[in-house]
Amino acid sequence: MKLIEVVDLYKSFGDVRAVNGISFAVEEGTIFGFLGPNGAGKTTTIRILVTLSEQTSGTAIVGGVDVSADPRGVRSRVGYAAQATGIDRDLTGRENLILQGRLHGLSKVDASTEAEAILEVISLAEVADRRAGTYSGGMAKRLDLAQALIHRPNVLFLDEPTTGLDPQNRNAMWTYLRKLNDDGMTIFLTTQYLEEADELADDLAIIDNGRIVVEGSPTELKRGIGGDSVTLMPSTDSSAEDLEVMATAMRALHDTNGVEKLGDSVVVYLEDGGSRIAEIVRAIDTTGVQLGRLELAEPSLDQVFLKHTGARLRVEDVKPPSRMSRNRRHR
Ligand SMILES: Nc1ncnc2c1ncn2[C@@H]1O[C@H](COP(=O)(O)OP(=O)(O)O)[C@@H](O)[C@H]1O
Ligand SMILES: [Mg+2]
Structure with a gap:
């Protein structure tokens, strides 16, 4: 009701x-x-x-x-x-x-x-x-x-x-x-x-x-923001070309919700990212590019807010007044 x-x-x-x-x-x-x-x-x-x-x-x-x-x-x-x-x-x-x-x-x-x-x-x-x-x-x-x-x-x-x-x-x-x-x-x-x-x-x-x-x-x-994100960074001595090779390999995967290059990393959006890590690592492996780091993140409301408003919702934490300093009156 x-x-x-x-x-x-x-x-x-x-x-x-x-x-x-x-x-x-x-x-x-x-x-x-x-x-x-x-x-x-x-x-x-x-x-x-x-x-x-x-x-x-x-x-x-x-x-x-x-x-x-x-x-x-x-x-x-x-x-x-x-x-x-x-x-x-x-x-x-x-x-x-x-x-x-x-x-x-x-x-x-x-x-x-x-x-x-x-x-x-x-x-x-x-x-x-x-x-x-x-x-x-x-x-x-x-x-x-x-x-x-x-x-x-x-x-x-x-x-x-x-x-x-x-x-x-x-x-x-x-x-x-x-x-x-x-x-x-x-x-x-x-x-x-x-x-x-x-x-x-x-x-x-x-x-x-x-x-x-x-x-x-x-x-x-x-869920509406395209699922989990897996961020892949090649090892430090890799080139821009390596990044492109990785992105291409990721675009060849089935059932993803998008692949983008962000700075010196490649981000893959997909459902249930945790279950697909092995597949992703194998795909990178076959390209010969050395993987430096891999990060799996679940989507957050922060990303939801960003997607729908174009801004970030960030609130400064207000420090509560301490009890002693609060307008204490003595009788
Ligand atoms: N009594 C009021 N007179 C004029 N403007 C008001 C009054 N109350 C709220 N507003 C304006 O309405 C908008 C929404 O305010 P409010 O509902 O207090 O937002 P929130 O609680 O989400 O911070 C703001 O632009 C605020 O300045
Ligand atoms: Mg209010």
Whole structure:
């Protein structure tokens, strides 16, 4: 069943077309990744889906409910953690969660019970009575995630849940998200990180300049770029002629998806490259050219992004602020 269905969605801010006619669907129980660089339109899309912003045109259905027709109905079904954390630094972790639960209409007792359970799941039980202002970046992001879960939504929307986290905290967040998904939660997450989309998403859409440029499972997308690549370099004392001889031998192989000369190497694209290494080496052998190096690479989302946008998606890792330096107030 489709839990989210978006058809021909547009959003303009004055002259800026932040979202420029996108359509996609998210299957219940999956993790859907919305991958794109800064300014691509990710936050704008997610804000429409959680009813914090109205689209200029097009439709968005979440959990069977039209976001324009029944925003309140949608809100009861979704959890949302914004790009910037929405926690109150003066309250403890537990107080933040209970407050959020109350805002969602839970009774005091229910909010408190839910908070307890979630603190446990998200490994914040030990620091639950500390002011959130003293939390590290990773803990704050986790508390933010916890807040989005307090009313037991069907679907969780996370806007860049790991941006600014160090690799260790990022990995921890991935573990929690997988666990939630294993327990049946549908997750829609935006990310700038290729590895994150690759690691977590069952399906993903790559968005650039307000448009979806390509969509599919990470495996499908990577398959679409022509399979594995085998890079062959002749030994150091070889000539340009040797390179051409190698390229010719590779072009004579059956079932490849292309051969190209790149610098001082020959690259062969083909399915299941690992199973064909012996064949490739034998073919080079018969030419008499000395093989210096051979590299086998699986296709990456990096190559997928490059192919479909003509640019590389490279994100500088933001160093999270250290806990001690963070605007600590003493009372
Ligand atoms: N409230 C706004 N007013 C004007 N322009 C906006 C507003 N919000 C977003 N934009 C513009 O819309 C585009 C998409 O932004 P956004 O959805 O935040 O991208 P992302 O989350 O992928 O980084 C950007 O060009 C951004 O500057
Ligand atoms: Mg954003």
